[in-house]
Amino acid sequence: xxxxxxxxxxxxxxxxxxxxxxxxxxxxxxxxxxxxxxxxxxxxxxxxxxxxxxxxxxxxxxxxxxxxxxxxxxxxxxxxxxxxxxxxxxxxxxxxxxxxxxxxxxxxxxxxxxxxxxxxxxxxxxxxxxxxxxxxxxxxxxxxxxxxxxxxxxxxxxxxxxxxxxxxxxxxxxxxxxxxxxxxxxxxxxxxxxxxxxxxxxxxxxxxxxxxxxxxxxxxxxxxxxxxxxxxxxxxxxxxxxxxxxxxxxxxxxxxxxxxxxxxxxxxxxxxxxxxxxxxxxxxxxxxxxxxxxxxxxxxxxxxxxxxxxxxxxxxxxxxxxxxxxxxxxxxxxxxxxxxxxxxxxxxxxxxxxxxxxxxxx
Amino acid sequence: xxxxxxxxxxxxxxxxxxxxxxxxxxxxxxxxxxxxxxxxxxxxxxxxxxxxxxxxxxxxxxxxxxxxxxxxxxxxxxxxxxxxxxxxxxxxxxxxxxxxxxxxxxxxxxxxxxxxxxxxxxxxxxxxxx
Numbered sequence: 001x002x003x004x005x006x007x008x009x010x011x012x013x014x015x016x017x018x019x020x021x022x023x024x025x026x027x028x029x030x031x032x033x034x035x036x037x038x039x040x041x042x043x044x045x046x047x048x049x050x051x052x053x054x055x056x057x058x059x060x061x062x063x064x065x066x067x068x069x070x071x072x073x074x075x076x077x078x079x080x081x082x083x084x085x086x087x088x089x090x091x092x093x094x095x096x097x098x099x100x101x102x103x104x105x106x107x108x109x110x111x112x113x114x115x116x117x118x119x120x121x122x123x124x125x126x127x128x129x130x131x132x133x134x135x136x137x138x139x140x141x142x143x144x145x146x147x148x149x150x151x152x153x154x155x156x157x158x159x160x161x162x163x164x165x166x167x168x169x170x171x172x173x174x175x176x177x178x179x180x181x182x183x184x185x186x187x188x189x190x191x192x193x194x195x196x197x198x199x200x201x202x203x204x205x206x207x208x209x210x211x212x213x214x215x216x217x218x219x220x221x222x223x224x225x226x227x228x229x230x231x232x233x234x235x236x237x238x239x240x241x242x243x244x245x246x247x248x249x250x251x252x253x254x255x256x257x258x259x260x261x262x263x264x265x266x267x268x269x270x271x272x273x274x275x276x277x278x279x280x281x282x283x284x285x286x287x288x289x290x291x292x293x294x295x296x297x298x299x300x301x302x303x304x305x306x307x308x309x310x311x312x313x314x315x316x317x318x319x320x321x322x323x324x325x326x327x328x329x330x331x332x333x334x335x336x337x338x339x340x341x342x343x344x345x346x347x348x349x350x351x352x353x354x355x356x357x358x359x360x361x362x
Numbered sequence: 363x364x365x366x367x368x369x370x371x372x373x374x375x376x377x378x379x380x381x382x383x384x385x386x387x388x389x390x391x392x393x394x395x396x397x398x399x400x401x402x403x404x405x406x407x408x409x410x411x412x413x414x415x416x417x418x419x420x421x422x423x424x425x426x427x428x429x430x431x432x433x434x435x436x437x438x439x440x441x442x443x444x445x446x447x448x449x450x451x452x453x454x455x456x457x458x459x460x461x462x463x464x465x466x467x468x469x470x471x472x473x474x475x476x477x478x479x480x481x482x483x484x485x486x487x488x489x490x491x492x
Contacts, residue, residue: 033426292402
């Protein structure tokens with residue numbers, strides 16, 4: 001039986017088309033994916049991401065535990081800062097990709113993918129390095145407020161001054177009268193905030209954001225737009241672009257791997273991979289022939305399969321097809337060409353610079 | 363939901379057929395378009411090719427999904443709505459008029475008897491929309 005977030009009724013009221021996603025009943029769209037996508041790129045959109053998991057790592061061993069569990073360097077992370085990181089298995093593949101919020105060296109919040117939450121908690125508890133691990137996913141709702149007008153909107157509802165809050169920084173305070181973690185994070189590439197609040201406060205906060213943002217053009221946005229927005233940024237989606245078989249180096253996420261920080265799970269595999277050279281790499285590409293690339297389509301060179309498409313869609317911003325996929329290293333440079341097999345026919349594609357679009361956060 | 367035109371015939375896969383003499387104009391229904399979401403890509407068969415009832419006629423894609431469209435009748439493809447390729451959103455906006463896909467010269471008019479009338483299709487839609 002799929003679970004429902006505290007905002008389920010709000011989705012029905014807004015005409016959300018409900019689908020099952022990662023064991024949750026969530027809207028895939030309200031009025032339309034393109035309209036919601038455009039609202040986020042040009043104004044501001046609200047996403048219910050309450051299905052995401054919240055796992056706290058605390059105690060005197062908390063820093064040591066997060067350093068061992070994650071690829072990024074939590075010692076260099078400042079209090080009040082967040083880092084994107086890989087949670088790797090022994091083979092260097094992704095157990096999950098996570099956001100790690102550092103309160104102080106004895107308190108970290110890991111935000112994990114809904115589909116992986118149970119697996120992640122089991123993995124983290126089995127590798128806790130003496131830290132206290134608390135899965136508090138059920139206590140939290142999360143609303144992502146994303147778009148160039150997101151700061152103006154959230155600021156209308158809080159006394160916390162948001163102007164000094166930098167990208168990947170967070171603070172705590174009241175928004176619309178309810179206590180929140182206010183984080184300048186997101187999955188769209190736009191200026192944006194993720195508000196973590198108690199499940200019981202979610203409906204009130206959602207309603208307040210919609211009301212306060214009317215003149216800014218705020219609208220609820222659903223899973224479909226979330227997917228097309230992140231794809232335009234070449235942000236990886238677990239289960240599509242990354243999984244337990246692919247390492248962060250192969251996924252072109254070398255920037256979240258800090259090999260010099262000391263030991264962490266999966267490190268040796270990455271060191272070896274770096275030494276030997278990568279066999280494959282995740283690239284972003286567009287089509288020079290007609291057709292839209294989709295997850296699972298073969299990537300061909302000279303008629304032979306050499307890789308696979310991991311994500312693809314028609315970009316609502318560019319109005320042309322975009323995709324991501326694993327290709328052999330020799331085909332990973334910008335301007336490299338290959339074919340994507342679309343319904344049995346090869347269609348020409350070319351590797352391009354990513355992110356695919358420019359956004360308000362840059 | 364938009365009403366289902368009574369002058370057309372329908373398939374369970376949500377294609378509609380308009381019959382004029384031995385020419386069948388074919389498209390997808392408003393319900394199909396709505397289910398798919400914003401249509402962003404259409405692939406039509408070539409004029410002159412053979413249509414075979416039940417075979418894949420083309421493809422409609424939204425941002426999120428790919429959906430096959432099937433020939434409701436057999437025959438020869440006489441015309442394709444080429445402007446759809448550049449304006450696939452027409453399928454959402456006007457599925458029964460400007461959003462038509464192809465015109466087929468039918469080779470077996472008896473195939474029309476297997477198609478549904480509007481009330482029967484409407485019931486099917488209600489059942490599909492739980």
